[in-house]
Amino acid sequence: MKNPIQYIRQSLSRKLSLWIVLFAAIIFNVALGVMFRQSLDAVRQEAVNRATQVLDNTVLRVNTILQRVEKAADNTEWLILRHLNAPDSMFVYSRTILKNNPELNGCSIAFEPWYFKDRGKYFSAYSYNDNGSILTTQEGNDHYEYFYMDWYQMVKLLDRPNWTEPFFDFNPEDIYSKDMIASYCRPLKDANGSYIGTFSTDISLGWLSETISAVKPYPNSYSIMIGEGGTFFVHPDTTKLFYQTIFTETLEQPDPDLTALGHAMLRGEEGMHQLRMDGEDCYVFYKPLGNTGWSVAIVCPEDDIFGGYFRLQRIVLFIVIIGLILMLLVFSRIVSRELKPLRRLADQTGTIAKGHFDQKLQEDGRTDEIGRLSHSFGDMQQSLIRYIDELKETTARNASIESELKVASTIQASMLPRVFPPFPERKDIDLYASMIPAKEVGGDLFDFFLRDEKLFFCIGDVSGKGAPSAMLMAVTHALFRSASAHQSDPSSIMQAVNETTCQGNESNMFITLFLGVLNLSTGCLCYCNAGHDCPLILGIEAATALKAQPNLPLGVFADMKYEEQEIQLAPGSTVFLYTDGLTEAKNRDRKQFGWQRMADILSSCARQQLTPRQILETISGEVDRFVAGAEHSDDLTMLAIHYTPNPVDSILSESLLLKNDVREVARLGAFVKSVAERLNLAQPLAGQLRLAVEESVVNVIDYAYPAGSDGDITVSVVADGSSIKVTVIDSGIPFDPTSTDKADTSLSAEDRPIGGLGIQLVRELMDSVGYERTDGHNVLTLIKQLKR
Amino acid sequence: MKKLVLLLTLLFFAVFSRAQDRIVFTPQWTAQAQFAGYYVAQEKGFYRDVGVEVEIVHPSATLSALNRIRRNESQATTLQLCQAMEIIDSGIPLVNILQTSMNNAMIIASRRDVDPLSQKGVRVGIWSVGFGQLAICMSEKEGLDYEWIRSASNVNLFVKGAIDATLAMSYSEYYQLVQAGYEFSDRSIYRFCDHGYNVQEDGVYMTRQYYERHKEQARKFSEASRRGWEWASEHPEETLDIVMKYVRENHIATNRTLQRLMLQEVLRLQVDRESGAREYRLRPDMVKLASDLMVEYKLIGHEVTFGQLTAE
Amino acid sequence: MKTSIEEIDGKYVAVLEGEMDTAAAMEAEAVLKPLYDTGGKDVVIDCSGLEYIASSGLRILLSILKGAKGGGSHVVLKGVNEDIKNVFKLTGFINIFEFE
Known part of the structure; x- marks a missing residue:
């Protein structure tokens, strides 16, 4: 047990039991304490009463006998005094007293020296009781000068009757008394009241000693008697008798209590002292004996008096302690038992806490x-x-x-494209786009790229959210790119994308898409919509919706026919495309941003002639303000395209009309040559220009018109300082030379096909080749950049 | 015939040696530590060592020490100096063969807490057997007019209040009185030794007559006794054991405590005040003082000189 | 444009001079027809005077080459100027002809 406190704390049963036991112990303590205190006093009182009573009785008995002696002496005295003239009668009297008073041991009638002159110095009539027979003699002689004896002198000096101290009396000549004797003496006075002698009666104190010794109120109590000098005359320890006084021990080892007791007794007081005697705590009851000046005391060891009491106390205490211990154990057990389920519960919840959730609770x-x-x-x-x-x-x-x-x-x-501006070298187009994704990716997409003087762009919204939508978006994006790599009309592109999208579209996801192709040369915008929000065109004054057929979103019907539309985009206008994340943006009141609000803002932008970037930033700001901290539920995608075609301040503008006859080539060559001269073109460039134009025209000659028929071919050249634009227009069958495959120039001679070289050359030689079919005409536009 | 001569010779030697080497010593009082040195010498064989056979016989009620000396039943006894001087003055020459006490041990103890000398005319207990000469001289000198109460034992009289004060020996009655429960203060005890009456007390005496014929024996006895006292001073507890043996044998009513106190005091009194040593000799100055006092107050008729007390 | 063929040292030597546009190429083809099948003889075409060639002309050269290769003979183009060489590069012909 490392720490008892911890040990107790850890167990409720221990704690409870301990508390109970503690409380019980306190109550027991208090109750027992009160009881014992009360009974202690009672016991003490009882002891005192008992001892006192016994002492009183004893003293009474002793006193009775002592008084008898005194009385006998008193009664006889007058006789002696009446017959002072007859010394011999003294013998008779001393004898008679003994006869009449059997308890007396001896009797002396002693006179002052030379009182009876004819009798000599000494005269003391002494009788003593020798086993029934009484012997009388004159006891005074040179060896026994009774004048100097205590018994004789005391009454003379004190002038009153006196009991001597007990003694072992002996007369030197032939008389021995073996008992302890005490004498009651009276002074003898003559008619004048002068002291003439001492009358003394002796009594054996054996009986006294026995009587007092027999006083034993308690088994281990004993009695003592001391004389006027404190000498022990009765004591259980016989070695002390006569030899020691009550003060003897205090001579070498002071004992104030004992000294006080001794003095109290010597003063003739009666009472009780509590002190330590012979190593024991005792109660000492003392009382004086009559007129003797002696004092009797009963010594009661406390152990005796309270022995039974303390024994009882010990037994009770023992029982109580055992009881408390038992209580502790029993309660401990009981409480423990009652709380066992709790412990079990604790263990089991412990197991559960460790992760074993299926731990069975009992x-x-x-x-x-x-x-x-x-x-x-x-x-x-x-x-x-x-x-x-x-x-x-x-x-x-x-x-x-x-x-x-x-x-x-x-x-x-x-x-999604991220770099803006995407075509910094072009002056005719300014483009900005932004996509603010919602918390859950919504699947918006936008894309744009330049090919053959045409800007292909699209914006779309994939249904659903999450990875599948993102995948579809990616696929759609790729499809858009691949479809518009060799097709220039939106409807075919759209259709191609749709077909592929519909394939394997088991999840029936669909995409809304708006697709546009802007011919940068002509400003002609062809577009096709598949269920997407119609873009707005920002003009000089206002923003208006582009009229577009909604059609159906992609991925719904594989054979859906998508019709394209076209408008002429006025220079300086901006096409604004968006997804429904903008118009459906909700604020905290679940109110939507709305189309009108957007249109109004865009109109304002149009009036301010803002750039695409500025337009987008404005809208974003407005949306943020509107939404005011609420989260976007959908991606917010915007794309703005600003179209400012190059102004036609060309240096040169020439055209040539040809017949579809190969022989016209010479004329063509001359035409191109003259143009090159006019433009001061360096030779390689000039030659390249001529070759490209010739190949283009020859193509037209060869394929545009049905064989045998005549047709016109117009070749126009427009050049400014930075570029030359050659346009070849014919009204033959639709033919897009740009849609043929590139020749594989890595093939060996044997493997090279004969055809296809021309177009390849045109492509290689010119910076930009664009084809358009407009109003029944094939329009092929070749651009060569002059500035590098 | 030869046998007879042999017998007689043996008898002669026995008697002679007996007469020569045997000595009966009677201390002046009953067995107590006051005579410890002699008991020690006896028990430790010091007497035997010097070739003296000693019998210690204590006085009885019937036969006092002095009487025994007079009747030659004892050859040596102890006496106080003043007492010895009285005896010499009365016509019995004595010789001091060993002086043990170097100081006076007598005191006057008053029952009340007052200077005993202030209690003029009161009853003062005095020994009936003949000590107290100095006290009588002093009281007459101081004009105290004491009523001397002669008795065998003053203790009970004192205790009972029959006397107002008592003479006591500082080694004996004094302790008995204390043992009886008396508490004395310095004021209630008058010490003679502190007031110019420091006269030696106990010594061993023989009759001059005997002494003259047994000088060698006396010398041996004295030497052995002195050795006994020396030993006692060095081994007080063992000495006490020896004393208690004699006490018990003689049924004396005393106890070990009193004897111990007595032995302590007696040994202390054997140390001379001036020299601080145990001198074991009579001091002429003390002899002169005592003699002068006793002559002055008529306790003795003629001066007793130092020479009278000592050998040669 | 001037086109001629000679047989010199067992080789055919053709000389092309001037600008071979599409029309000129058609005319030249007739002259150069024998070169389509030389019967193992090497062909050297002198282009040092050639200033311009269109894709038709290139086609003729290719035919010549194909024929020659089939017969195991070589075709070497001599004196092709940089502009025309550029055209050869653009079409990949630079790799299939031998130049001098």
Whole structure:
């Protein structure tokens, strides 16, 4: 047990039991304490009473006898005094007293020296009782000068009757008394009141000693008697008798209590002292004996008096302690037992806490607090398991969604053009786009690229959210790119994308898409819509919606026919494309941004002649303000294209009309030559120009018109300082030379096809080759940049 | 015939040696530590060592020490100096063969907490057996007019209040009185030794008559006795054991405590005040003082000189 | 444009001078027809006077080459100027003809 406090703290049963026992102990303590205190006083009082009573009785008895002696002496005295003239009668009297008073041991009638002159110096009539017979003699002689004896002198000096101290009397000549004797003496006075002698009666004190010694109120108590000098005359320790006084021990080892007791006794007081005698705590009851000046004391060791009491106390205490210990053990056990389910519960919940949620909780069918607790725990466990399972599901789901979204947004982000301005070298086009993704990737896409003097652009919105949408977006983007790589009309592009999208579209996802092809030379905008929001055209004054047939979104019907439309885009106008993330942006009141609001803002932008970037920033700002912190639920995508074609301040503008006859080539060559001269073109350039134009025209000659028929071919050249634009127009069958495959120049001679060289040369030699079919004409536009 | 001569010779030697080497020593009072040195010499064989056979016989009620000396039943006894001087003055020449006490041990103890000398005319206990000469001289000198109460034992009289004060020996009655429960203060005890009456007390005496014929024996006895006292001073507890043996044998009513205190005091009194050593000799100055006092107050008729007390 | 063929040292030597546009190429083709099948004889075409060639002309050269290769003979083009060489490069003909 390293730490008892910890040990107790850890167990409720120990704590409880300890508290109970502690409390019980306190109560016992108090109760027992009171009881014992009361009974102690009672016992003490009883002891005092008893001892005092015994002492009183004893003293009374002793006093009775002593008084008898005194009386005998008193009664006889007058006789002596009456017959002072007859010394011999003294012998008779001393004898008679003894006869009449059997308890007397001896008797002396002693006179002052030379009182009876004829009798000599000494005269003391002494009788003593020798086993029944009385012997009388004159006891005074040179060896026994009774004048100097205590018994004789005391009454003379004190002038009153006196008891001598007990002594072992002996007469030197032939008389021995073996007992302890005490004498009661009276002074003898003559008629004048002068002292003439001492009358003394002796009494054996054997009986006294026995009587006093027999006083034993308690088994270990004993009695003592001391004389006027404190000498022990009765004492259980016979070695002390006569030899020691009550003060003897205090001579070498002071004992104030004992000294006080001694003095009290010597003063003739009666009472009780508590002190330590012979190593024991004692109660000493003392009382004086009559007129003797002696004092009797009963010494009662406390152990005796309270022995029984203390024994009882010890037994009771022992019982109480055993009882408390038992109580502790029993309660400990009981409480422990009652709390066992609690412990079990604690262990089991511990196991559960470690993660073993299916740990069985034991039912023990109790209905008390513990039972209820068990039950509640069981319930809690069940809901915990359920909750955790749900949580696992949700977390997994969220995680997958999260990862999906991550994937989606990564795909989206990596795909969309980010660099602006995208065509910094071109003056006729300014383009800006932004895509603000929603929290969950919405699948918006936009794209644009330049090919053959045409700007291909699109904006779209994939249905759904998450990775599948992002995938579809990516696919759509790729399709757009590949479809518009060799097709220039929106409807075919759209159709191509649609067909592929519909293939394998088991999830029935669809895409809204708006597609446009802007001919930068002519400003002609061809477009096709597949269920997308119509863009707006920002003119000088206002923004108006582009009229476009909605058609159906891509991915719905594989054989859907998509019709294209075209308008002429006025120079200086801006095409604004958007997804519904803009118009459907909600604020906290769930109100939508709305088409009108957007249109109004765009009109304002148009009036301000803002650049695409500025337009987008304005709209963004307005949306942010409107939304005011609410989250976007959908991607917000915008694309703005500003068209400012080069002004026609050309240096040169010539055209040539040809017949579709190969022989016209010479004329063509001359024409081109003259143009080159006019433009001061360097030779390689001039030659290249001529070759490109010749090849283009020859193509037309060869294929445009049906064989044998005549047709016109117009070759126009427009040049400014920076570029030459050659336009070849014919009204033959639609033929797009740009849609043929490039020749494979890596083939060996044997493998090279004969045809296809011309177009290839045109492509290689010119910077830009564009084809358009307009109003029944093939329009081939060749541009060569002059400035590098 | 030869046997007879042998027998007689043996008898002669026995008697002679007996007469020569045997000595009966009677201390002046009953067995107590006051005579410890002699008991020690006896028990430790110091007497035997010097070739003297000693029998210690204590006085009885019937036969006092002095009487025994007079009847030659004892050859040596202890006496106080003043007492010895009285005896010499009364016509019995004595010789001091060993002086043990170097100081006076007598005191006057008053029952009340007052200077005993202030209690003029009161009853003062005095030994009936003949000590107290100095006290009588002093009281007459100081004009105290004491009523001397002669008795065998003053203790009980004192205790009972029959006397107002008592003479006591500082090694004996004094302790008995204390043992009886009396508490004395410095004021209630008058010490003769502190007031110019420091006259030696105990010594060993023989009759001059005996002494003259047994000088060698006396010398040996004295030497051995002195050795006994020396030993006692060095081994007080063992000495106490020896004393208690004699006490018990003689049924004396005393106890070890009193004897111990007595032995302590007696040994202390054997140390001379001036020299600080145990001198074991009579001091002529003390002899002169005592003699002068006793002559002055008529306790003795003629001066007793130092020479009278000592050998040669 | 002037076109001529000679047989010199067992080789055919053709000389092209001037500008071979599409029309001129058609006319030249007739002259150069024998070169389509030389019967193993090498062909040297002198282009040092040639200033311009269109894709038709290139086609003729290619035919000549094909024929020659089939017969195991070589075709060498001599004195092709930089502009025309550029055209050869653009069409990849630079790799299939031998130049001098």
